[in-house]
Structures are given as C-alpha cells and as structure tokens.
Amino acid sequence: MVTTRDLEAHFEFECRAxxxxxxxxxxxxxxxxxxxxxxxxxxxxxxxxxxxxRMTYGQYMFVIDREVLPEAxxxxxxxxxxxxxxxxxxVGTDERPLNGKFVYMPFLNVQVEPQNMDENYWVFLKAYMPxxxxxxxxxxxxxxxxxxxxxxxxxLLGFNPVGHPDPRRLILPEDWxxxxxPLRKDMDYRHSPMAEVKTEFKEKPEGTTLVxxxxxxxxxxxxAHFRLFVKGEEIVDVDYRGxxxxxxxxxxxxxRLTYNQVLFLAERICGICGYQHSVSYAMAVERLAxxxxxxxxxxxxxxxxxxxxxxxxxxxxxxxAHLVGYDTGFMHxxxxxxxxMWLVERLTGNRKQYxxxxxGGVRRDILDYRKEEILKxxxxxxxxxxxxxxxxxxxxxxxKRAEGVGILPYKIAKAYSVLGPTARASGRRIDTRLxxxxxxxxxxxxxxxxxxxxxxxDVLARVLVRMDELxxxxxxxxxxxxxMPGGDIMVPIGDLPEYEEALGxxxxxxxxxxxxxxxxxxxxxxxxxxxxxxxxxxxxxxxxLKGYHVADAPLIIASIDPxxxxxxxxxxxxxxTGKVKVLTEAEFNELSIKYRGVF
Amino acid sequence: MExxxxxxxxxIGVLLTFLLPxxxxxxxxxxxxxxxxxxGPPLMQTWYDLNKLFSLPSVKPTKSALFTWAPYLALASAVxxxxxxxxxxxxxxDIGFNLVVFFYVILMVSVFLMLAGLTVQNAFSHLxxxxxxxxxxxxxxxxxxxxxxxxxxxxxxxxxDIIANLHLTPSLVMTYVLLAYALYVESGFMPFDIAxxxxxxxxxxxxxxxxxxxxxxxxxxxxxxxxxxxxFVSLLVLxxxxxxxxxxxxxxxxxxQFLLTVALxxxxxxxEATNARLRIDHVxxxxxxxxxxxxxxxxxxxxxx
Numbered sequence: 001m002v003t004t005r006d007l008e009a010h011f012e013f014e015c016r017a018x019x020x021x022x023x024x025x026x027x028x029x030x031x032x033x034x035x036x037x038x039x040x041x042x043x044x045x046x047x048x049x050x051x052x053x054r055m056t057y058g059q060y061m062f063v064i065d066r067e068v069l070p071e072a073x074x075x076x077x078x079x080x081x082x083x084x085x086x087x088x089x090x091v092g093t094d095e096r097p098l099n100g101k102f103v104y105m106p107f108l109n110v111q112v113e114p115q116n117m118d119e120n121y122w123v124f125l126k127a128y129m130p131x132x133x134x135x136x137x138x139x140x141x142x143x144x145x146x147x148x149x150x151x152x153x154x155x156l157l158g159f160n161p162v163g164h165p166d167p168r169r170l171i172l173p174e175d176w177x178x179x180x181x182p183l184r185k186d187m188d189y190r191h192s193p194m195a196e197v198k199t200e201f202k203e204k205p206e207g208t209t210l211v212x213x214x215x216x217x218x219x220x221x222x223x224a225h226f227r228l229f230v231k232g233e234e235i236v237d238v239d240y241r242g243x244x245x246x247x248x249x250x251x252x253x254x255x256r257l258t259y260n261q262v263l264f265l266a267e268r269i270c271g272i273c274g275y276q277h278s279v280s281y282a283m284a285v286e287r288l289a290x291x292x293x294x295x296x297x298x299x300x301x302x303x304x305x306x307x308x309x310x311x312x313x314x315x316x317x318x319x320x321a322h323l324v325g326y327d328t329g330f331m332h333x334x335x336x337x338x339x340x341m342w343l344v345e346r347l348t349g350n351r352k353q354y355x356x357x358x359x360g361g362v363r364r365d366i367l368d369y370r371k372e373e374i375l376k377x378x379x380x381x382x383x384x385x386x387x388x389x390x391x392x393x394x395x396x397x398x399x400k401r402a403e404g405v406g407i408l409p410y411k412i413a414k415a416y417s418v419l420g421p422t423a424r425a426s427g428r429r430i431d432t433r434l435x436x437x438x439x440x441x442x443x444x445x446x447x448x449x450x451x452x453x454x455x456x457x458d459v460l461a462r463v464l465v466r467m468d469e470l471x472x473x474x475x476x477x478x479x480x481x482x483x484m485p486g487g488d489i490m491v492p493i494g495d496l497p498e499y500e501e502a503l504g505x506x507x508x509x510x511x512x513x514x515x516x517x518x519x520x521x522x523x524x525x526x527x528x529x530x531x532x533x534x535x536x537x538x539x540x541x542x543x544x545l546k547g548y549h550v551a552d553a554p555l556i557i558a559s560i561d562p563x564x565x566x567x568x569x570x571x572x573x574x575x576x577t578g579k580v581k582v583l584t585e586a587e588f589n590e591l592s593i594k595y596r597g598v599f
Numbered sequence: 600m601e602x603x604x605x606x607x608x609x610x611i612g613v614l615l616t617f618l619l620p621x622x623x624x625x626x627x628x629x630x631x632x633x634x635x636x637x638x639g640p641p642l643m644q645t646w647y648d649l650n651k652l653f654s655l656p657s658v659k660p661t662k663s664a665l666f667t668w669a670p671y672l673a674l675a676s677a678v679x680x681x682x683x684x685x686x687x688x689x690x691x692x693d694i695g696f697n698l699v700v701f702f703y704v705i706l707m708v709s710v711f712l713m714l715a716g717l718t719v720q721n722a723f724s725h726l727x728x729x730x731x732x733x734x735x736x737x738x739x740x741x742x743x744x745x746x747x748x749x750x751x752x753x754x755x756x757x758x759x760d761i762i763a764n765l766h767l768t769p770s771l772v773m774t775y776v777l778l779a780y781a782l783y784v785e786s787g788f789m790p791f792d793i794a795x796x797x798x799x800x801x802x803x804x805x806x807x808x809x810x811x812x813x814x815x816x817x818x819x820x821x822x823x824x825x826x827x828x829x830x831f832v833s834l835l836v837l838x839x840x841x842x843x844x845x846x847x848x849x850x851x852x853x854x855x856q857f858l859l860t861v862a863l864x865x866x867x868x869x870x871e872a873t874n875a876r877l878r879i880d881h882v883x884x885x886x887x888x889x890x891x892x893x894x895x896x897x898x899x900x901x902x903x904x
Contacts, residue, residue, distance in 0.1 A: 211722045219798040233726065233879065323798045325789065325876030331635035397790050398875040550726060551799045551878045 035121050036112050056287040056502045058121040058437040066127035066136040073139045076108045084111040084430050086417040087145040089531040091516050092153035094185045102134040115434040135160035145417035148539055156183040168200045171243045202239035205229050215244055219554025222564040233549045238542035245565040258523055259285050260359055267353055275308050276508040278357040283441035284504030284517040285359045288496055294488040297361035302443040303480045306473045311340040312509040313470045316561045323554045324401040329392050336384045343377045361490025371481050378474050389467055402460040406544040406556035416540040419533045420511025422560045425454045425461035432507035447479045459559045496523050510561045534567040604846045608689035616681040620821035621645040627868035634872045652814030660807050661719050669715035670815035676707035677819045681826035685759055685833055687849030696756040708823045709735050716804025727803015730879050731794035737886035738784045744893040748774045748900045765838040770900040782831055786824040789871030793879050832859045
C-alpha cells in the first residue's frame, strides 16, 4: 500500500517565497497569513505538510503526504465557511527526469468571499510518489468530482488510485494495450501500439432495455456515447463513454513548440471558446514570467472574450431549441448571432480562432473608428435578443419541454464540481471572472456586471441564466468601449524561469477553464494541463438524466453546453527534457507516409 | 349527373391524391422558411426529394417480408382513404359505411408504420413504434367518438350522406373544433410528430428505412395528411352549399375544396414552425382530456342540441 517513509527526505525545489528551502521554518508564517484559511489548513495537517509556497499571486501550493490526500481535499471542499469552494481538477506529472518521482496534484478553487478576487485563491495539493509504486488513495471514493481525473491519470500515466469506485478506462481507446502510458516521459510520441479490442461497459440493470445514444447520434453534435438503460421511456441508469476525439496531439507536439507556439495550439482546442483557452494559457505564462501586461491589452482581451460569450450563448440557445424540434427558434438565434461573427472578423481578421493573442498582450489594436461599429452591433443584438426571448419564452411547448426537466440539485452540483451556467442554474454562486484574480490578464475588475444565479436547477433555468448573462456581456462590452485606455498593446516576455508552475484561468461560456503550465528548460513547456469546463460538467449529466424520458435526453445533455472535442482533444503538450528534437517539414511528411493508416 | 362527368371528377380526385400532397409539403416548407427569414426551397422540392429516394435502392436490415411490404401497404391505405372522400359531389370509391372504412384505412397507415418499426432490431425503431402506438391508442377513440357525433347528427355512416344531411347544432360546432385538433394530431404535425422525432429517436420507425422504401413511406404519410385535411375541408364546405346537382356547381365546390386545402396548409405550417415538439406523456394527457370532452359532446348531441 501507500507509504511515504521513503519520501520524507529531499525536496530541492526552489521556493520563491522562502529562499532558504524548507518552509517549516521562517517565512511560512508570512505566506500563511496572506489569505484566510491557509493557516487553519496548515495547523490541521501539520504532520503531513512538507513544504508550502506561493506560486504566484493568489496561488498556493502545499507539498503533502499522499496518504492524506483525500482528507486534505475534502477539508477544503467541505469547508463550512468557504461554501463555494470546489475541486477544480488535478494534474499528474512524470517528474522522474527531475527527481525520480511521480506527482499527483489536485487543486481547488477556494472561495473565501464570493466575487472578491483579492480574497479568494487556488490551493494546490502536491503529492510525490516513488517511481516504482505510483499509487495514491483515491479521492473519488469520497468525492465524485475526482472520478474522471483519477481515471485519466491511471490511463495516461499509470498511476493507481487505490479504492477508486470505477477504475475503467476513460481516455485511451479500446485497442490500446495495457501497461503503455503515453504521457510518461520515456514513451516516444511516434509509438502507437495496438492490441485486441476490449470494451468495458457498465452492466445492464435488470429489467431494462439499452438505448445507445451515440457514438453518432442526431441529438449529439459530436461523437459521444451515452448508453441509456430504460424502462419504457424512463431512464433508469446511464453509462458514458467518450474521448473519441482524443488524438494524443500532445505526443506529436512534444519537443516542437515554444511557449509562444503552444498559445496558438491552445486556441485550437475548441472551435467555440478558443479565445478563452488562449487567454488562459497566456495568463499562466505571464504569471510565470512575472510581467504586467498593458491595460489596453487587458481591455481588448476582455472585449473579445465577451463577444465570444455573446455569440456562444446565442448559438447554444439555438441548438437547445433545435433539439426540442423548435427550428424557428434555432434559425432566429443563429441569425441574430451572425453579426457578431462579422464584427469579430472585422476586428481580428477571423470569424473564429482569432489568432489575436500573444503571451504578453495582443497582436492587433482595435482602431478607434471600429468602436462605433461595435456599439451598433451590440445595440442590434440587444434588441433582437429581447424580441427572441420574448417569443421563445412565450412558446408554450418549448417551456413545457424545458421546465422541470433535468434537475440538478445544488448538492450534486457541488459534489461533482459543476461549473459555469450549469452550476449557476443550480444555485451555485460562482464565476471565475470575479472569483479569482483575473485582473492580471483581463479587465473584469474594472467593469460592473451582475452574475445571474437561479435556484431551480432545470433546463429552463440554464436557458435563463445564459440569456441573462448575454445581456450582462453586452453591457460589459459597452463599458469596455467607453473606458478603453490608450497605450501599448503588448510587452515582451523574455526568458521563462525553469521548472516553475502557475495556473491561468478564465470563465468560458461553459464554466471555468484552467491551464496549468510547468516550464521546462529553454523556454519550453514541461507540462501543460488543460481542463475545459465540460470535463467537470459531463460526469454530472448521468445524474441529471436519471428518472427522465428518453425524449428529454438530448436536451438535458445539451443543456450543459457540452463540448466534447474541447474536453478530449488536446490535453497536454510535453517536452522531453534534455533531448529536444524538432522535426523539419520533410521529416514530418516522411513520418506521416510511413505511418499512414496507423494514425 | 352524367357518367362522363362523374368519371372526370373521379379522375381529378385521383390526380389530386397522387400529385398534390408533396406540393402541399412544399408549401409548408416554404412558409416555415419565410417565418425563419429564409428563402426556402422551391415548391417542387418535396417532389425532387421523393424522386431521388425512389431511384435509390434500400438497405434491408431484416429478412422479414413485412419490412418490405409495409411502405406499400401504408401507401395503398392512404390512397384508398383519400379516394373515399368527395371531390365536388363525386366519391371515387363509393361503398356503404365509408366513414368507418375511412377511419380504418387511415388508421392502417399508422399501424403499418408501427409494425414496420417492430420488424427490426433497433431500440430507436421500437421506441418510435411504441410512441406511435400510444398516440394511436389515445387519439383514435377520440376520433371515433367525434365520427359518432357526426353520424348521429346526420343519421348515416356514409360520408356523402353525412355531408348532405348535417344540421347546425352547438354540439356540431364543438365537434368541428375537437375534430380539427384530433385530425391534426393524427396527421403527426409538429408538436405531435413524436414518433418520428429525429433528434430524439432518429426517425423512430423510419430509422432503418432508406432509399425507395423510405420514399414510399414518406409519400404515404403525405397522402394521409392530405386525406385528413381534405376530409375536414369537405366537412367545412359541402354541408353549407346546398344541393349540388349541376356539373358546374360541383366544379365550383371542388375548386373551393381545393383552394381551402391549399390555404389551410400554411396555417398548419405556421403552427408547426412556432412550436416545440411535445413529449409523449404530454400528448397522452391532452388526448385523454380531449376524449372526455368528446364524450360530453356526444351526450349533448344525444340530447338533440
């Protein structure tokens, strides 16, 4: 079983806050007194804490014994005062080239006071595991929010979450052999082994019929496989198998990208919230480089983020209408959305994948005469959306389908760490834009807006939350145009420190996006972990489906605004330290010819 | 009226039955497109679609003969249903009690659709069939009762006799209102197209159908919708125009029937466009309520109002 006796000894990591290494000594006091709750945690787990440090503003790390991981996570998650604290996700890293150990690190979004970005903070709980026994006690046994991430590190890194209730394969395909772990540093990215196909589906409960929704289904826009166990039309149980869009780009990109190039890959993670990913990543790297980006860049970023939110919410409400057969709603929502796309094309040159960001600022300035145009579009969208909502919410049949369907109670939403509008429709008062210190990369601290929260938790509430948010976004855009400061739009970054870690985050339209970046040598990225909001929302969907009709299933699934490829496509880019090999185009073509039919 | 005129009217009836329904669907698509600020396809589009489907071979996932036959049987039922109705004053297939026959042949379209869905091993087909069955089982009793009121009001079970002998009473007006609802449900228009819901059960009983067989099924469904609408329009028009004894008058009546059918289709299309699909339990509940309303109407009719 898990022991840490052999781990007690050395932790050579640099500690930015306390230069003299071991933090049980002097400077710990100052760090711990910076934010509320840190000290309390330190007192509670004193015996097991090896080190603590401040990674960057509002991000704290505790190196902790692996035996107490579940207790430590739950201590934060169920903290009676910090009600909206949630387990954000976890990172597994192969640090064997550095210190011969594996790392598993859950991190939490701690909410001391909702919507106060200078009080709240992130807590990272880092646990080292020896190379020959990478196991840790499962957090998921007690907290469903950790279900997926523990299966993920099991798949990709070969960790063993002891006591995990559902240790089936999550990410790797069915024909991937056992014992091959793609994210370990000693695995070559060209290696693509095959084995016998082995499916692991959940047992069918007695007396039910199986309705397979997916991998290709009309009501799901992307490949995903929901197996509904039904009695008549009522859903009794649900099994989910996804990650059909996972292509392991991480290994192909290994060693080939610098920190600035990763940014453009990050933007391509999602077709809809690409800019959110790009800003998150840029924010993480800017935190690492410790630079302050110009105000104008922050404003332009915020403007683009909000425009993205506006068109996404319109897109989503259209799809929701389409799924209940209300095609008129669908067509009109998308018609109203189109001018935003045109506007964005005017501002950045692209309808999507703006290519607008760069680490340290933005690449294009917003010309002053374009401001008029933005305001005009905003005004038009506001009027038309009002009309649209008026009509849609007066369509009796639409309301009938959305009201009281797919209810997600607050408790379950919290247990699964559900994020974004889905969580806010269930009464969770969270919004990363205001909750965490986004002010280093965005300008949300300088505009005024409300965060709509509904308590009903059904599909209708999710519609209403998104529509309210849309109007808030329009209002934010107007303020940004009004307050737009002058000045530079970027600062150069220079070299990054080696083996430092930081987190970047934004509130995408679906919830909090986090990008964890650990730098390597020579301005490369050693570990990049992306967690899209759907990654947290999707595991809660089976809970929402139980007890409702097969007819409701597409709408309920869509109501979280799932983005499968976002969740599955690019998870990591790793750099094999020391041996950096950059492929030329010819070599790359050669490879693709050689491996044709294999990839 | 002479035999030639009768033959001519019957021929027009046959033509309308076979040619008009896809055009009506074309109108509906155009109207929906306009409501969605789109240009919409040409009126012939449904014909083009059918044409293409007819020319493609079908994939047959089962050995069951019913799978192949069901579309043709459904088509035959729908066509017979349409030909039992008056065109002008001529009923192409005039047999006694044709209200009862009409009731059953139209029902057979749904029954064949349902049976076809049950011949294949597909959860979605089965779900769709089960839904179709629930709709039939709840809406058909309502229709039967309303037909009963009509028959009682006119003292006949023959459609042309009923139409000739209806007299205006409060119960008749209420019957018309409920009948409009019931026939709309049976036609499977938008809030009630639950059995074939694409986003939910990927086409229901039709999900395993392709090519020619699918085309035939679609054609049957369009003709069924046309028959039900034509029946309703005939009830609306014919009783109030007085005795039709000249060919000219019959032609005028036929023109009115035709125009009203074409005019009502956009109304249906806009109802379709402004509604979301209901869930099966909603429909069952609504139909049950309507059924009890039907019983009340029947009681009123018996009292002579």
